Amino acid sequence: MSLRTDPRPPVALLSPAELLRLGALDFVARLVVEGFLAGRHRSPERGGSLEFAEHRPYVPGDDLRRIDWKVFGRSDRHYVRESEEETNLRAVLVLDTSASMAWAGEGPVSKFEYARLLAAALGHLLLAQQDAVGLAAFAGGLTAFRPPRGGASQRVLLMEALAGLEPGGETWPDAPFRELAERLPRRGVLIVISDLLGPTERFLPGLRYFRHRKHEVVVLHVLDPAERSLAGLLEAGGVVDAETGRVLRIPPSELADAYREALARLERVYRTQAHDRGFDYVPLTTSEPVGIALGRYLEGRRGHLARMAGRRP
Amino acid sequence: MTGFLQPLALLALPLALLPFLLARRSARRGEPTPFSSLHLFEEAERRPRPRRGRSRRQILLRALAIALLVLAAARPTGPGRGGPASHRPTRAVVAVDVSASAGQREGGRVAWSSIRGWADSLLALAGPGDELALAAVADGIVGWWTGDPAALRRRLATLRPTARGSDWPRTLAALAERADDGTETYLLTDGSRGGAPPMPAGPDGPGRQDYRALRVWGSAGGPNRGLVGARWTAPDRVHVVGRSWGGDGAPQTAGRVIGSVLSERGLIPMDGAPGTAGWTVADSATFGLAGADALPSDDLLHLARGAAGAYPVVRLTAPDEPPESGPLFWEAAIGTADRGAVVSRATAVAGLAADSPMLALLPIRPYRADEARVLSGLAAGGTRLLFAPACPDPACIPAGAWLRTPGLEAPAVEWRLGPAGRRTSLAGAPGTPGPGVPEHLLARAPVRGALGVLGGPEPDWTWELVTGEPALWVRGPVAVWLVPLGPPVTRLGATPVFPLVVEAVLAAWDPRWRGDGAVRAGEPAPIPPEGAILTGPLGGSDPATWTIPPGGAPPRLERPGLYRVEAAGTTFLAVRGEPAEGDLTPVDASLWESSWGVRPTPAADWERAVFPRRRGPELWPWIVLLAIGALIAEAWTRRAGLNN
Numbered sequence: 001m002s003l004r005t006d007p008r009p010p011v012a013l014l015s016p017a018e019l020l021r022l023g024a025l026d027f028v029a030r031l032v033v034e035g036f037l038a039g040r041h042r043s044p045e046r047g048g049s050l051e052f053a054e055h056r057p058y059v060p061g062d063d064l065r066r067i068d069w070k071v072f073g074r075s076d077r078h079y080v081r082e083s084e085e086e087t088n089l090r091a092v093l094v095l096d097t098s099a100s101m102a103w104a105g106e107g108p109v110s111k112f113e114y115a116r117l118l119a120a121a122l123g124h125l126l127l128a129q130q131d132a133v134g135l136a137a138f139a140g141g142l143t144a145f146r147p148p149r150g151g152a153s154q155r156v157l158l159m160e161a162l163a164g165l166e167p168g169g170e171t172w173p174d175a176p177f178r179e180l181a182e183r184l185p186r187r188g189v190l191i192v193i194s195d196l197l198g199p200t201e202r203f204l205p206g207l208r209y210f211r212h213r214k215h216e217v218v219v220l221h222v223l224d225p226a227e228r229s230l231a232g233l234l235e236a237g238g239v240v241d242a243e244t245g246r247v248l249r250i251p252p253s254e255l256a257d258a259y260r261e262a263l264a265r266l267e268r269v270y271r272t273q274a275h276d277r278g279f280d281y282v283p284l285t286t287s288e289p290v291g292i293a294l295g296r297y298l299e300g301r302r303g304h305l306a307r308m309a310g311r312r313p
Numbered sequence: 314m315t316g317f318l319q320p321l322a323l324l325a326l327p328l329a330l331l332p333f334l335l336a337r338r339s340a341r342r343g344e345p346t347p348f349s350s351l352h353l354f355e356e357a358e359r360r361p362r363p364r365r366g367r368s369r370r371q372i373l374l375r376a377l378a379i380a381l382l383v384l385a386a387a388r389p390t391g392p393g394r395g396g397p398a399s400h401r402p403t404r405a406v407v408a409v410d411v412s413a414s415a416g417q418r419e420g421g422r423v424a425w426s427s428i429r430g431w432a433d434s435l436l437a438l439a440g441p442g443d444e445l446a447l448a449a450v451a452d453g454i455v456g457w458w459t460g461d462p463a464a465l466r467r468r469l470a471t472l473r474p475t476a477r478g479s480d481w482p483r484t485l486a487a488l489a490e491r492a493d494d495g496t497e498t499y500l501l502t503d504g505s506r507g508g509a510p511p512m513p514a515g516p517d518g519p520g521r522q523d524y525r526a527l528r529v530w531g532s533a534g535g536p537n538r539g540l541v542g543a544r545w546t547a548p549d550r551v552h553v554v555g556r557s558w559g560g561d562g563a564p565q566t567a568g569r570v571i572g573s574v575l576s577e578r579g580l581i582p583m584d585g586a587p588g589t590a591g592w593t594v595a596d597s598a599t600f601g602l603a604g605a606d607a608l609p610s611d612d613l614l615h616l617a618r619g620a621a622g623a624y625p626v627v628r629l630t631a632p633d634e635p636p637e638s639g640p641l642f643w644e645a646a647i648g649t650a651d652r653g654a655v656v657s658r659a660t661a662v663a664g665l666a667a668d669s670p671m672l673a674l675l676p677i678r679p680y681r682a683d684e685a686r687v688l689s690g691l692a693a694g695g696t697r698l699l700f701a702p703a704c705p706d707p708a709c710i711p712a713g714a715w716l717r718t719p720g721l722e723a724p725a726v727e728w729r730l731g732p733a734g735r736r737t738s739l740a741g742a743p744g745t746p747g748p749g750v751p752e753h754l755l756a757r758a759p760v761r762g763a764l765g766v767l768g769g770p771e772p773d774w775t776w777e778l779v780t781g782e783p784a785l786w787v788r789g790p791v792a793v794w795l796v797p798l799g800p801p802v803t804r805l806g807a808t809p810v811f812p813l814v815v816e817a818v819l820a821a822w823d824p825r826w827r828g829d830g831a832v833r834a835g836e837p838a839p840i841p842p843e844g845a846i847l848t849g850p851l852g853g854s855d856p857a858t859w860t861i862p863p864g865g866a867p868p869r870l871e872r873p874g875l876y877r878v879e880a881a882g883t884t885f886l887a888v889r890g891e892p893a894e895g896d897l898t899p900v901d902a903s904l905w906e907s908s909w910g911v912r913p914t915p916a917a918d919w920e921r922a923v924f925p926r927r928r929g930p931e932l933w934p935w936i937v938l939l940a941i942g943a944l945i946a947e948a949w950t951r952r953a954g955l956n957n
Contacts, residue, residue: 103349111349197350227349234368238345239354247345248354253368258357266353 055079089131090148090188093119093158094180095165098139099243100197102167105226105233106287112167114286115193115222121290122191122297123158127151132188135161138176139169145180148188170243171198177206181213189216191297196221200269208277217279220297221270225287228263230256318388318931329380332372374947381940385933402442403924406492407432407465408484410502412451415474424503425474431527432469432501435923436462446491450500452480454487485524485910499923500526500911524911527919662687670696676703677726677764677793679711685718692721692790701794702764710764716791723791724769764795 058067058078066080095115104110109117119135126133127150134148135158146161173194180190190210196203196219210217226232230252233239238249252259267283274281280300284293317323348354409415409432415425432447439445439462447465449456449472458468479502488498659665662684665673673691677700680688688698700716700723703709707728716723766783775783786793845861906912914922 100349103347105349195349197352199352224349233346233348236344236346239348239351240345241351242347242349244351246351248351248358249345250354250358251368252346252348252354255354255357256368258360259353261360262353262356265356 089126089129090134090184090186091122091126091131092134092136092148092180092184092188092190093122094136094138094177094190094192094194095119095162096139096171096173096192096194097137097143097165097167097169098171098195099168100171100195101222103224103242104286105224106229106231109286110167111195111222111224111286112165114284114290115220116162116165117290118220118222118284118293119191119193120159120162121294123155123162125294127155127158133158134184134188136176136180137165138173138180139167140172140176142176142179143169145183147183171202173198173203174206178209181206181209181215184213184215187214187216189218191218191220193220193222195223195227196266196270197227200266200273204273207273207279211277211279217277218297218301219270219274219279219281220293221267221281221283223283223285225285228260228285230259316390318390320387322383322387325383325386326380328383329376331379332375336368336372371947371950374943374950378940378943378947381936381943385936385940389932389936391930391932402444403439403497404444404493404495405439405497405499405924406446406448406488407435408448408450408454408488408498408500409469409472410451410479410500411449411455411472411475412479412502415503428501428503429469429472431919432499433466435499435501436466436469438924448488448491449475450484450488451475453483454491457491497924498524500524502526504913525919525922526905526911526913527916665696666691666694672697672699674699674701677701677710677715678703679715680718682718685716685721688716689718689720697790697792699792699794702796714769720789721791722770722788723793724772724786725767726764726793726795727767729765766795 055068055071056079058080062080068079071077071079097112101112101115102110104113123133123135130150132148132150133154135144135146136142137144144161144165146157171194184190192207194203207217207219234251234253234256236252238247239252240247270281273279282293282296282300284296409428411425415428436445436447441461443462444459445462445465446457446459447468448454448458455475456472458465460468492498659667662675662680665675666687670691673688673696675688675698692698698721710726710728712725712727714723714725766786770788772783772786772788774787776785784794784796786795843861843863847859847861848856902913
């Protein structure tokens with residue numbers, strides 16, 4: 001047994017800026033995922049889902065092919081094996097590409113760059129788990145869509161698609177969310193990565209619609225640190241909207257307290273809605289290492305699955 | 314906070330507006346900066362304004378810090394009085410009233426003690442950087458000293474009230490001549506009117522900004538209180554309070570009637586009708602002379618006796634005793650006699666022998682061996698040594714033997730004051746060579762009783778009070794006058810008893826000096842008979858002469874000074890007193906202000922009124938701490954804003 005002596009931090013804990021300096025998105029995402037899994041003492045070569053595989057008693061109507069005959073041989077009882085193939089996810093990474101995502105304040109990278117890196121890492125992770133992964137991008141409409149599929153070729157296509165995304169436009173997610181839901185006939189997991197900067201009325205109907213269509217929804221709320229502290233803006237004489245170009249000629253310093261309260265209120269609304277509507281809400285900051293963000297996603301995901309299992313009759 | 318040591322720094326207070334101006338300028342000039350979305354700002358903008366206050370709190374805290382720093386730079390001071398270092402150097406004149414009225418005594422307190430005490434506390438507040446002058450004032454500036462506060466305090470301790478009257482207009486004018494602009498002048502006085510009637514304010518007043526006056530005498534006062542003789546005579550009669558002495562023969566015996574009359578108009582209406590017991594006067598009497606400069610100086614008082622020569626009397630005084638421009642009244646009275654004398658002053662015992670005096674008047678105090686030798690020599694040469702209390706304070710009386718030299722013997726004495734209500738009646742003891750002690754005078758004296766004789770040699774003879782205590786103790790060439798007299802002038806040579814004592818002392822030495830006793834001191838003066846001649850004022854310019862017409866009233870003596878009344882071979886001296894010190898009624902504060910431009914400061918406010926630029930402890934360290942606190946709060950607010 002040897003102690004780890006390498007002083008360098010795991011790749012997953014590198015800052016987003018440092019990660020992006022390492023190379024292409026695909027390579028970086030793979031490094032993040034492998035580093036992340038190694039950090040969790042999990043080997044991606046073990047295969048299998050991170051989700052718990054279980055046996056349950058056979059009930060009439062179950063496919064006879066699912067009966068685990070080995071268990072029957074040992075116990076003389078019929079158990080159905082919840083096979084990994086059956087629990088494979090059909091995940092779609094839903095990326096906000098509005099112009100507001102391109103804004104970078106104090107963070108090492110813009111929200112868009114962070115979201116794209118996060119999406120790439122998630123794609124790698126899910127594909128490594130034999131899940132099917134797709135991609136959707138939205139701003140004023142659905143600007144890109146790649147249906148979920150598994151396999152190595154999907155990874156290449158996914159990374160190419162992510163690399164080709166450009167931020168721009170105003171956020172109007174309701175219509176693209178509905179369009180996306182229509183394009184996904186089978187239930188899956190929709191991982192929405194957005195700054196959610198806009199009226200909640202624009203986001204929440206779409207998210208509810210996803211749930212209505214029986215999709216699991218995970219909302220990764222990405223914000224720049226400056227969007228929380230307003231650092232660097234307090235001396236300004238006003239604010240220009242990155243999406244619309246509209247100008248608010250009131251010094252941010254005068255509105256700082258109320259701004260922070262509005263942000264807290266926004267997060268509170270999404271957190272409440274996530275609880276009430278059954279989706280996950282994960283606030284993130286672009287200063288956080290992507291590996292940390294992955295961990296927070298998976299922690300939330302594990303909790304979500306546990307809750308779902310508890311609800312199962 | 315009571316003031317600022319650097320008030321000009323307050324001109325920088327507008328700097329406190331700087332944060333507001335900068336914030337406003339920044340808000341105007343600051344360019345809008347790109348941001349991800351206006352959504353949250355627009356929501357914030359719809360919130361009530363007070364919720365946006367963090368930045369305004371910062372601006373307020375910055376402004377507060379600047380204002381506090383400016384305030385600290387102005388060096389504010391708290392209530393109370395700071396040390397000498399807490400003010401800029403002060404130029405000040407401390408003027409103490411040494412007019413005769415300052416010596417008035419009431420209830421055991423002497424006005425001068427209060428004046429001196431207040432002046433001393435004032436000088437004690439001064440620091441080494443201050444430019445101070447001490448002025449003794451009466452009818453002008455009679456003494457002026459400069460130096461460090463300690464030296465001035467020592468000088469102050471030597472000052473005593475004089476026989477001068479007050480003349481505030483003249484005094485204030487003299488002070489104004491000596492004091493530069495910005496000099497603070499403090500007047501410490503018993504507050505009586507003095508000789509000057511209220512007068513219209515001069516060009517400098519009312520409103521002498523740098524003047525502070527304190528009337529330290531709180532007694533009700535009143536006319537004819539406290540001055541020599543003022544209480545010793547009935548207020549409505551002219552009394553004989555002394556008589557002259559002379560050689561053999563009635564023509565040479567001059568009875569002296571000395572009285573004075575004070576009225577608001579300064580007149581002496583000698584309107585007594587013939588046949589009555591005395592002269593009824595309109596007002597009460599006082600002694601003291603203004604315009605005394607015109608009278609013979611007290612440089613020498615020669616007791617002339619026939620044509621045989623002059624017999625000087627020398628008075629020993631303290632070296633630093635303020636100069637007296639004129640003679641004391643009684644000295645003057647003696648000097649105006651046909652065969653008068655001139656009293657000289659010597660400031661050292663060695664100087665007493667200069668004129669081979671017939672009589673040397675000395676204070677009761679310890680004498681060094683060399684001084685005692687000089688006195689022995691004088692006594693051997695025929696000089697009588699008359700010792701008397703130098704002041705009406707117990708501190709003036711030495712303990713134990715104070716005159717030790719062969720041939721000169723004096724008793725040990727102690728301070729004893731008789732009860733206030735005691736009345737004595739003392740006639741000259743049978744067989745004593747001198748006249749009786751003027752007990753009726755002493756009974757009216759504010760200071761009563763006598764020094765007690767503790768022991769020592771037996772006297773040749775004494776005058777004794779009815780209490781058995783001696784008033785005059787005589788042995789050989791040494792005579793000791795044991796009655797502290799006053800107020801205010803407590804020197805024996807300045808009291809009406811002086812001629813009597815001198816007569817007694819000299820008569821004991823030479824019977825030819827004994828008076829005929831025709832007139833008792835203190836008895837009502839005989840009415841000037843028909844044909845009596847009044848002459849006066851003596852010693853002044855242009856004396857007038859009146860002859861009392863048959864059945865007529867005496868003339869009105871309008872000019873102050875000595876008047877001689879000659880009738881039936883007897884000469885009386887009457888005094889038309891200068892009202893300078895006759896009325897001790899405290900002058901109303903408003904009258905002070907309207908007349909002399911100085912409103913007296915109540916004693917309770919004096920401490921706050923003096924040295925107005927010298928304030929209490931400086932507050933700037935605390936204010937700087939407050940400013941630092943404001944800056945810390947501003948930083949905390951800013952940081953909290955960044956962290957939230």
